[in-house]
Amino acid sequence: MNGQNGQHRSDEHFEPYEEERGIPAPFYLGAFGLLLWGVSVFIMDREPVMPLASPNPTTGGQHLPSQPPRALGQPMPALAADPAALAIIAGGKGAAWACSSCHGLAGEGADAVPRLAGLSAAYITKQLNDFAAGTRVNDSMRVVALALSPEERTSLGAAYAAMAAPTVAHAMLGGDLKRGAQLATAGDDAKGLAGCFTCHGDQGLGVDPDFPALAGQPAAYLDQQLLFWTSGLRHNSPDTMMNDIAKALSDADRRAVSDYIAGLPPPDPHAIAE
Numbered sequence: 208m209n210g211q212n213g214q215h216r217s218d219e220h221f222e223p224y225e226e227e228r229g230i231p232a233p234f235y236l237g238a239f240g241l242l243l244w245g246v247s248v249f250i251m252d253r254e255p256v257m258p259l260a261s262p263n264p265t266t267g268g269q270h271l272p273s274q275p276p277r278a279l280g281q282p283m284p285a286l287a288a289d290p291a292a293l294a295i296i297a298g299g300k301g302a303a304w305a306c307s308s309c310h311g312l313a314g315e316g317a318d319a320v321p322r323l324a325g326l327s328a329a330y331i332t333k334q335l336n337d338f339a340a341g342t343r344v345n346d347s348m349r350v351v352a353l354a355l356s357p358e359e360r361t362s363l364g365a366a367y368a369a370m371a372a373p374t375v376a377h378a379m380l381g382g383d384l385k386r387g388a389q390l391a392t393a394g395d396d397a398k399g400l401a402g403c404f405t406c407h408g409d410q411g412l413g414v415d416p417d418f419p420a421l422a423g424q425p426a427a428y429l430d431q432q433l434l435f436w437t438s439g440l441r442h443n444s445p446d447t448m449m450n451d452i453a454k455a456l457s458d459a460d461r462r463a464v465s466d467y468i469a470g471l472p473p474p475d476p477h478a479i480a481e
Contacts, residue, residue, distance in 0.1 A: 288362075288365065288366040288369055289362040289365065289366060291359070291362065292359065292362035292363050292365070292366040293366055295355070295359065295363060296314075296363065296366060296367075300354060300355065300359070301354045302350055302351075302353075302354040303350065303351040303352075303354035303355055304351070306323070306351075306363070309347075310322075310323050311372070311375075313370065313372035313373070314367050314370050314372050315372040315373060315374075315375050316375070316376070316424065316425050316428065317375055317425060318425060318427050318428070319425070319427045319428050319431045320425070320428065321424055321425070321428045322372070322375075322376065322423055322424050322425065322428075322473060323367040323370075324367060324370040324371060324372035324473070325367075325368070325370065325371060325372070325420060325423070325473055325474035325475060325476055326367060326368060326413070326419055326420055326474075327364075327368055327413055327415045327416065327419065327420070328361070328364035328365040328367070328368040329364065329415050329416035330364070330413070330415065330416055330417075330419045331363065331364035331367055331368065332360050332361050332363075332364035333416060333417075334443075335348075335351075335352045335355065335360040335363065335364070336352070336357070336360060337443045338351070338352035339352035339353050339355075339360075342442070342443045343441060343443045344440055344441065368476065369476050370476065371475045371476050371477045371478075372473075374423050374472065374473055375425070376423050376424055376425045376426060376469040376470070376473070377426070377469055377470060378426060378466035378467070378469055378470050379426050379427065379466065379469070380426050380427070380430055380462040380465055380466050381462060381466075382426075382459070382462035382463035382464070382465060382466035382467065383459065383462075383463045384463065384466060384467050384470075386459075386460065386463040386464075387463035387464045387465070387466055387467025387468070388467050390402065390403065390456075390460060390463065390464040390467075391403045391404055391411065391464055391467055391468055392404055395455075395460075398455045398456075399455065400452060400455055400456075403421065403464065403468070406418045406448075407419070407420070407421050408420070410422055410471055410472075411468055411471055412474050413474065417444070417445050420473065420474045421468045421471075422468060422471035422472060422473050422474065423469070423471060423472065423473020423474070424468065424469060424473075425469060426462075426465045426466050426468075426469035427465075429464070429465035429468060429469060430461055430462060430465040433453045433456060433461045433464075433465065434453075434461070436449045436450050436452070436453035436454075437450070437453040437454050437456075
C-alpha cells in the first residue's frame, strides 16, 4: 500500500478484520444478580406492615416482639368513625407514632400489647388520659397520649370501640385451663377472690367504664398486667381493687387465668350493632 513517494495510500477494497468475541461471562453473572435482586425487592414490597414493638414488662418501655407478627386486614369500623382518628391509628400525629405500629393494623394486639378492637370507648379514653397524667405508667404510651388532645383521645376510643378484628390470642403460658376457668367464673373462696366475670361481665366481655373486656386479650398481656398490679406499677383501678386481687394470685394462678381468658371469643361490635 505504499505509493511512489513512500506515502500511504488507502486501498478502497480493504476491509478491516476483527475477531468475533462472545459476551463476557461477568456480564451474564451481573445480569442474573440484578434479576434476583429485582425479584426479592418485589416480594419484600408485598409484605404487610406489622406491629414493630411491644411494651417492656419491667420498665414500660419498648422492645421487639418475641414472636413473629401476624398479618391481618385493615380496620373495619362497624360504626362511623372520625377520619382524623383513623388517620392517627394508621399514620400517627406529631410525636405520636401510629397506633397500628404496636397494636396491629386492626387493633388486634399481640404478645404483651393489648387488643384495642372492641374495647369500650370510655375505657380506652380513660387509659389514654391516665397515661397522659402519669397515673398509668408506660413511657411509650405517655409520649403518645401527651401528643394528643383530649378530644383526639376520645375520638380514638370511639374508633377502636367500633372495630372488630380476627382473634389472635391463645393459651401460650402453660397454665392450667381448668383452674383458670374456676378463677374466671367462680373465683376462690379460700383466697377471698370473686370470679373475674363478677366485675368484668359475662364471659369477660366488659362492663363500662372501669371494667374492660378481658376476653380475647393476649395471654402475655394479661399476665403482664397482673404482675404490674401485684408490684404496684399499675394502680389505676377503682379503690386499688386489682392490686389486692393480683397479690392473692400465685404465679401458677396468674398463668392459668391468663391462658383461659385469652382463649375466649372477644367482643364483636359488628354483632352488637346488628
